[in-house]
Amino acid sequence: MRVMAQIAMVMNLDKCIGCHTCSVTCKQAWTNRQGTEYVWFNNVETLPGQGYPRRWEDQEKWRGGWERTRSGTLRLRAGSRLKRLGNIFANPELPGIDDYYQPWTYEYKNLIDAPAGDDLPVARPVSSLTGEPLDTIEWGPNWDDNLGGAPRNAPRDPIVEKIRDEVGERIRFEFEQSFMFYLPRVCEHCLNPACVSSCPSGAMYKREEDGIVLVDQDDCRGWRMCVTGCPYKKVYFNHSTGKAEKCTFCFPRIEVGLPTVCSETCVGRMRYLGVMLYDADKVTEAASVEDEHDLYPSQLGCFLDPHDPAVVAAAKASGITHEWIEAARRSPVYDLIATYQVALPLHPEYRTMPMVWYVPPLSPVVEAVAASGHDGEDAGNLFGAIDALRIPVEYLAELLTAGDTVPVEAVLHRMAAMRAYMRRVNLGEERDESIAAAVGLTGPELEDLFRLLAIAKYEDRYVVPSAARADADALAEAHPLDDACPVGEAAPGRVLLNLSPTRRSA
Structure with missing residues (x-):
């Protein structure tokens, strides 16, 4: 028996009110930089619906996660190592920006600076990526919100497509007969993460001390195999830095005994954080x-x-x-x-x-x-x-x-x-x-x-061990604030996501 510890989360869907506070606070804390305009480490989906990115559950298309071979072993659904090596410069199994959404803002200056006249000025939508005007806005991370996509989008939910013949008329999308609930999603920080195994450069790793999965920005080469490998599509590509990024489980907060930002700000109080002990020797067998x-x-x-x-x-x-x-x-x-x-x-x-x-x-x-x-x-x-x-x-x-x-x-x-x-x-x-x-x-x-x-x-x-607080205090004493990076500023050549003390698990 090889005992390891993992920080885990439980969400009570009975209490989620779909307010998206968790999404907004996460984005303000972690994805408010250039290149992350379309990125939501935390998002709340209305089900049934296509989700974000669109139809992320369709693994026949996206080839995420693992599959069991005839011999009883596991292999990545994306294919063998040789196949993935052949696609390393042109990976075709990736969501495009239209599957996520074209992030946009509005020409607010046009409203403010418009001269007096008979016509009412408007603020046209403008792409946050290219700066070009958008003729129409066709998709977004909350396009299905509160049945907004039904009956047009909900029937294309991969689960609905799979079980429709089985349940028949019990799934209907007339407004008065439809059903819905909210599903908040973050990185799963899996025990058997496909993203880690997919990474050719070894930049993706699972921390030994708490099980949190992170990306070393120095080692990442932008191959984006991790995006394909993650079946939950919770790894994103920063087009500005050319690196992969993902939910960090707010590990700087976890290390000092604080809950994640999404948990701290949850209006419905439906998130729980705690430690799970597990036998690492059983993981492969259990997944197979x-x-x-x-x-x-x-x-x-x-x-x-x-x-x-x-x-x-x-x-x-x-x-x-x-x-x-x-x-x-x-x-x-x-x-x-x-x-x-x-x-x-x-x-x-x-x-x-x-x-x-x-x-x-x-x-x-x-x-x-x-x-x-x-x-x-x-x-x-x-x-x-x-x-x-x-x-x-x-x-x-x-x-x-x-x-x-x-x-x-x-x-x-x-x-x-x-x-x-x-x-x-x-x-x-x-x-x-x-x-x-x-x-x-x-x-x-x-x-x-x-x-x-x-x-x-x-x-x-939120029962998060605060033992790391003593380590943090000792580190602060060893490295006075004068020699440390100011809050919000990264050391040269590094990104603030690279704060983990343990590089990778054993």
Whole structure:
């Protein structure tokens, strides 16, 4: 057993209101430079929809992630090393700027400086890349926002195309019969990252101490193989610097015990950060299972119980500090993923072992039951309504469990049981332990799950070990501020994304 630690994130889709605050604050912090006009390390998509970049889930086209060979080993979907070497100067499997969007601004000066006259001045859209006027604006990162793209764009959602024959009339895009929910997305910081394996220059690496995947800007040669290799299309090419860039999981904040910017500013308080301990020796085997439906449980099997004395001893032997082990024990992410098993991975069939997980949305069930005139919090009503969920369970399964509906239904039943059980508690009624038993939990466990999902405080949602703070203080003492780079200024030949103390994992 080779124990390693990973900073992971869970997002509760039941609480996302689609305000895009996380996207805006991330962009202001990390992608407000020349060459990143079209880049959104964090974006919020309305599903069903084509997403950003457009149809990023279509791996038949983009060839991202891993595939299992007949011999049971994994290889990149982009092809063999020889094939990728042959395309190194002209990689055809990349989203174009039209798949992302042509970033634009407006000729505001024309409004301000226009002389008085009978005609009303206008501000034409202008490309932020070329400076040339745009005749029409045809696509953007939030083109599907709030059903804005339905019924024109939503039917082209790759998941909808895949399951439409199976669910038939349950997916309809007339406005009054359509369904939607929000999906915030960041880099998955995978345990088995295809982007790292795709990089010919070795510039992409996964940090040993916290699992965060970064790009060394000095080593990057702009081959863009990592863009193809990432099935989530969360690696971007900076056309100004000629380098690849991606979400850094705000590692300068993580290193001093602070949550990511997107988590800190989340209005819905639906993000959770914590430490997961896992057995690195099991990762390849878990990602190589034959049946895609087994990928979710096989990844669960890689995670280690931080309360197990044998795991703690092995973690200490691997060099994991006491602070990180304690953070893993208090991790809300571990509770949601492993203890209560209400969080699921995004597209496990890509075999990258993602580490940003999601609690699927239940709210439409409650609303639908209440709208029919029945008690929307009654356990019996909720359990029965899940099968008729306006968001088809098959859609959620294709998104989160490689098409296996059983884990999704289990999560939705647990969420429904929590609501029904806690309604009785909050009304002062007698606790009904049969509700908890029906989903394999106890009453106190449902109360703890409710505390975590509904009323958890800041320090309960973000459990990030602050052991690195002592290292940062020591570094500051060793290198006085006079000799350091000013805030916001990079050292010559470096980009501020290159702050990681560990170059690459062992």
